[in-house]
Amino acid sequence: MAASTKAFVDKEEVTDVGRRVVVEQEKVHEICSIKAQKGNPITIEKVVSIYSNHDAGVLEPGEAACALISYLPPLNVMMRTHLLQWASLWEHSDVVLKMKEDEER
16 A cells, blocks of 8 residues: 655645654554645645555555556546546446336435
């Protein structure tokens, strides 16, 4: 597994962010500290890549996850691509639910 965390103030990426990774028995989390000012929105963006040794062609899951994270496009580009791919998929798909007349809809 690999992760990338970015912080933005007013949509501009900032690098002056305090970070602390906390490892607990069943979870790992990251605490970020950033100076906030009234009226300036802050966005924290986290992208995670997960591979396992069950993935085809993956010998070292950690290395594969780190490699992927290193060249991923910005989150907004990934989201736009993701939405377009799902829209295309739904254009070629159909879901039909058959219900008895006495069943609620």
